[in-house]
Amino acid sequence: MNSQLAALVGTHLSDRRRSLLAWGVPLGLWSAFIVLIFPSVEGALSKAIANYPPALKEAFGIGELTSVEQYLHAEMLSLIVPLALGYLAVRAVASGLSGTAESGRLDVLLSAPVSRSRLAAASFAATAVELAIVLILTVLFTGLGSLVSGADLSFSATLAGYANVWPLALVFAGLGIIATGFSLRTSVVTGAVAGVLVSMYVIDLVGRLDPDLSGIRYVSVFRYYGNAIEDGIEPLAFFGVTVAAIVLAAFGAWLFEHRDLSG
Amino acid sequence: MPVIETERLTKSYGSARGIEDVTISVEAAEVFGFLGPNGAGKTTAIRTLLDLLHPSSGSARIFGLDSHRDSVAIRARLGNLPGDFGYGKQATGREGLRLLARLRGIEGLGRAEALAERFRADLDRPLGQLSRGNRQKVGLILATFHSPELLILDEPTSGLDPLMQEEFLALVAEERARGCTVLLSSHELDEVERVCDRVGIVREGKLIAVERIDELLGKARRTVTLELADSDDLSDLQSLPGVSDLQAADGKVSFKVGGDLDPVVKAIARRHILDMELTHPTLEEIFLTYYREGKG
Numbered sequence: 001m002n003s004q005l006a007a008l009v010g011t012h013l014s015d016r017r018r019s020l021l022a023w024g025v026p027l028g029l030w031s032a033f034i035v036l037i038f039p040s041v042e043g044a045l046s047k048a049i050a051n052y053p054p055a056l057k058e059a060f061g062i063g064e065l066t067s068v069e070q071y072l073h074a075e076m077l078s079l080i081v082p083l084a085l086g087y088l089a090v091r092a093v094a095s096g097l098s099g100t101a102e103s104g105r106l107d108v109l110l111s112a113p114v115s116r117s118r119l120a121a122a123s124f125a126a127t128a129v130e131l132a133i134v135l136i137l138t139v140l141f142t143g144l145g146s147l148v149s150g151a152d153l154s155f156s157a158t159l160a161g162y163a164n165v166w167p168l169a170l171v172f173a174g175l176g177i178i179a180t181g182f183s184l185r186t187s188v189v190t191g192a193v194a195g196v197l198v199s200m201y202v203i204d205l206v207g208r209l210d211p212d213l214s215g216i217r218y219v220s221v222f223r224y225y226g227n228a229i230e231d232g233i234e235p236l237a238f239f240g241v242t243v244a245a246i247v248l249a250a251f252g253a254w255l256f257e258h259r260d261l262s263g
Numbered sequence: 264m265p266v267i268e269t270e271r272l273t274k275s276y277g278s279a280r281g282i283e284d285v286t287i288s289v290e291a292a293e294v295f296g297f298l299g300p301n302g303a304g305k306t307t308a309i310r311t312l313l314d315l316l317h318p319s320s321g322s323a324r325i326f327g328l329d330s331h332r333d334s335v336a337i338r339a340r341l342g343n344l345p346g347d348f349g350y351g352k353q354a355t356g357r358e359g360l361r362l363l364a365r366l367r368g369i370e371g372l373g374r375a376e377a378l379a380e381r382f383r384a385d386l387d388r389p390l391g392q393l394s395r396g397n398r399q400k401v402g403l404i405l406a407t408f409h410s411p412e413l414l415i416l417d418e419p420t421s422g423l424d425p426l427m428q429e430e431f432l433a434l435v436a437e438e439r440a441r442g443c444t445v446l447l448s449s450h451e452l453d454e455v456e457r458v459c460d461r462v463g464i465v466r467e468g469k470l471i472a473v474e475r476i477d478e479l480l481g482k483a484r485r486t487v488t489l490e491l492a493d494s495d496d497l498s499d500l501q502s503l504p505g506v507s508d509l510q511a512a513d514g515k516v517s518f519k520v521g522g523d524l525d526p527v528v529k530a531i532a533r534r535h536i537l538d539m540e541l542t543h544p545t546l547e548e549i550f551l552t553y554y555r556e557g558k559g
Contacts, residue, residue, distance in 0.1 A: 105350045
């Protein structure tokens, strides 16, 4: 049975090999660019940040920008990378399930002795691998940028910062599988979960801006995201969010198992 | 024990039509056809058997196993060609075969190469670059390469050219000869007539009759059109059993025949015939036959 899972994951990754590069290389180059320009903008940034309203700095997690790690967090890891990887996760899982339904491949796969929940599990596992590869590519490009610019970026801190995005993005893969329990149209699945992704980000932002509304942050996975490039990975949050993603995926697989697959 | 057995199998989609109370029993090494127009419910019946759709009521058993609970075990023993076969535009047939072989735990690609040669199918070109007929050939190979015990084929000759249709019909005959049971759907009477042992006629979601193919053709009224040298007195033809709707004009005579054709042929043989045509009934005419008999 594990060979079935390996075959499905391998096929999924092979199908999405272009996507791995299409996401990993631009994100990596962008991240490297941030590191490259840091030495030249460091002084000007500090002055500009000092004049920012405190609420704005709090909302976007902008503290002192005196280190390249702080700059990388502010420019990449506080907004762009989590949203991009969350979206990529939904796209990947949707292409593995609703995309195969739209192309007719799902009917062919379900001619073989493989359960729908195994297909969902394979799609989730392949997405987890895909996200990891994109993050590794991004970290490698970022490290290269640091070497070229002499920015003295901590590789382990960078790795922690990017690795921390992985469970967060996986949550949206789990939500994507749940969405396929209700719709087998890729555009609907992607749109719905992308909407949840942005909503969660906004909810977390509002909760951070208004202390009276801080309670609403608990419904957003961004509440548990933190700032791993500076503070390190918080193990409880990392594993808690990973487990939550797996639970969501398992529930999605159950829904997928019990729904009709119309031709 | 029947290979396929359904008992009042029903699938409803709210206001849209599905299937209602479909009861069939298909024996081993039998070729059974679902015959009906597009939208009649043939595909819904097949998808419900394959557990792609969950029945609203009734039951289905394949190889004596429950079609829902034991779906994975059932699919290990069958091959399926979905209606409107697709596998993605970028993938090749060979990639599809490799994945299916791994999912089935098969070493190698079985008889896929031999089938590809027979159907002149290109397994190495992306499916998006193939015509509908050529994609259908790849679909047939994916369904049959592992020599399954049961073949379920939804509109299998759709898009195939006449030569490949012949090849397909020969393949079905060979599959039956090796003991494979075949369930196929079609809206072509000629096709099911040539390959099926029995046929279930589906209309508006209901199975209105299950007949042996020879009985079906015997009951259905064929149209005989004649051009006679002398068509003045047609009373001998008119009085024959099963003959109806006789019309004559300018030496041309046409009438319907239901049942045994032999007395008609013998009566015609006594005349000087200039031309003759025998046409099988259309699906609609067959349906009318069954409704007329009160089976609808």
